[in-house]
Amino acid sequence: MTNNPIIEVKQLYKSFGNEPALNNLDFSVEKGEIFGFLGPSGAGKTTTIKILTGQLNQDSGSATVLGSNSQHFKENIYEHIGVVTHDSGLYENLLAYNNLVTFARIFNSDKKSIDPLLKRVGLYNDRNKLVKKFSQGMKQRLILARAILNRPEILFLDEPTNGIDPGTTKEIHKLIFELRDSGTTIFLTTHNMTEATKLCDRVALLNDGKIAEIGSPQDLSLKYNKKIQFKVLLKDNESLKLNDSEETRGKINWWLENGELQTIHSCEPTLEDVFLQVTGRKLK
Amino acid sequence: MNISLRKINAIFILKLQLFLGNLSLLMIPAMAIGYVVIFKNFFPANTVAFKALTLNMGILLNIIMGGIMFGAYPIAEEKEHHTLGVLMTSSINATEYFIGSLLPALLILTITNIILVPLNGTSWNQVSIINYLIITVICSIISILIGFTLGLFSKNQTNAGVVSLLPAAIFTLVPLFKGFSNKISHTSDFLYSGVIPRFINQSLFKHSYSWSLFEVSVLIAWFIIFSIVLFYAYRYKHFD
Secondary structure, eight states: OOSOEEEEEEEEEEEETTEEEEEEEEEEEETTOEEEEEOOTTSSHHHHHHHHTTSSOOSEEEEEETTEEGGGOOGGGGGGEEEEOTTOOOOTTSBHHHHHHHHHHHHTOOGGGHHHHHHHTTOGGGTTSBGGGSOHHHHHHHHHHHHTTTOOSEEEEESTTTTOOHHHHHHHHHHHHHHHHTTOEEEEEESOHHHHHHHOSEEEEEETTEEEEEEOHHHHHHHTOOSOEEEEEETTSOEEEEEOSHHHHHHHHHHHHTTOEEEEEEOOOOHHHHHHHHHSSOOO | OOOOHHHHHHHHHHHHHHHHTOHHHHHHHHHHHHHHHHHHHHSOOOOHHHHHHHHHHHHHIIIIIIHHHHHHHHHHHHHHTTOHHHHHTTTOOHHHHHHHHHHHHHHHHHHHHHHHHHHTTOOTTTSOHHHHHHHHHHHHHHHHHHHHHHHHHOSSHHHHHHHHHHHHHHHHHHHHTTTTOHHHHHHHHTSGGGHHHHHHHIIIIISOOOOOHHHHHHHHHHHHHHHHHHHHHHHHHTTO
16 A cells, blocks of 8 residues: 555534534545544534535535545546445436436446446346336445446445445445455445444544544554453353463463364454444444 | 536436426426417417417416426426435536536427417418527526526425426416506516517517517526526535
């Protein structure tokens, strides 16, 4: 990963009435990474995405995306950005294929890229169906397909798998990895810590409009792993949770040498545990 | 602000597809045609006054009711289904969006206006087609601009229908009833829709029509006022 910020946010402040929604945020996102914005509902995730995509103006501070100030975006910057928010709509009275053709015309993309894209999101067989007949999961996949039709340099995903079935979620995760591998930077918001741990190269933990922590999921887990423990399952199905010590290491070695050990896991905290430690509140 | 013909064309095709699939909207030009056909065939009073009344009613219904609805409904629908924000974050600017949305509506209304004249039994020898097109196109554009503005302030399509009714009724009925009183006639003179019956009546009764500075000023004033109102309405409401 190169040290090349593609999103740079400095002292970003936004309030609604007297309530600060974002309180002097500072962070940057590097080219080609999946950056997760993790926080409970109302933490300021969607507000941040709206500011970064030029749909909302901040009160103070700056947000720079692809070198442009988000308050003064020119229309053509959107040719390099894909946006999927929870209120991204579709033309329900058009066929799925025609929805994409419209945006292919806008982006001057090759219409031949539509069919492979529909295959990639698993909607090729439904391309000639009206969108109003689609399930929520199918609509979400079509919205994602539309957002990547122009091969964006940055893809903003606001809770992309919220309310989606596990099968579709898995497909969307696969697609996100493929996009990252092809060089797209992904800015993702979620309150699902399992999703964030699985997908994100780095996460920012957002609480009450402030960034409480920032780093890779692994680094954060290790940083807050104050009490090193191991969870073991022995051959006689006895399950034990052991604190790290000379004695524990000796026991584990003995069980290993004698074939007594079925499974062993370290017990570092999950992102949800880290969030709880840092903010004193749960994610959901 | 750059304007891309490719993007205008994309919006034009999109809106044309949506219009042609929207029976509620297509009912308005169909009603205008139906009204003229029914009155021509079932009330065959072949007087000039009757022809003028029927043609005026058909054109006003199409241009005012149709124009306002063709402007208001699609924007309200975009807001209701959150597609306006999607277009705006897909490199479409306001000018491209409004031109692309206006042109297919104008095309449908203008085709209907052209059909109405022969359907009414009026010859193009009686009505100057150039003046007819200029007046109906300008009035249609103003109606669509009014519709766009109402659509931006509407929460959904039902709401757009409700808020459009009063202005549509005023702009349609006042010019039609101008013969009832001097006050109505005077008010009609200041409405953009008032130009239509004046043009039709003069063409059919006097067999000639000449533009007056007052009529040109009325049309220009309404166009400028609603362009400015739309500009500010869009500025404050488009991402709602």
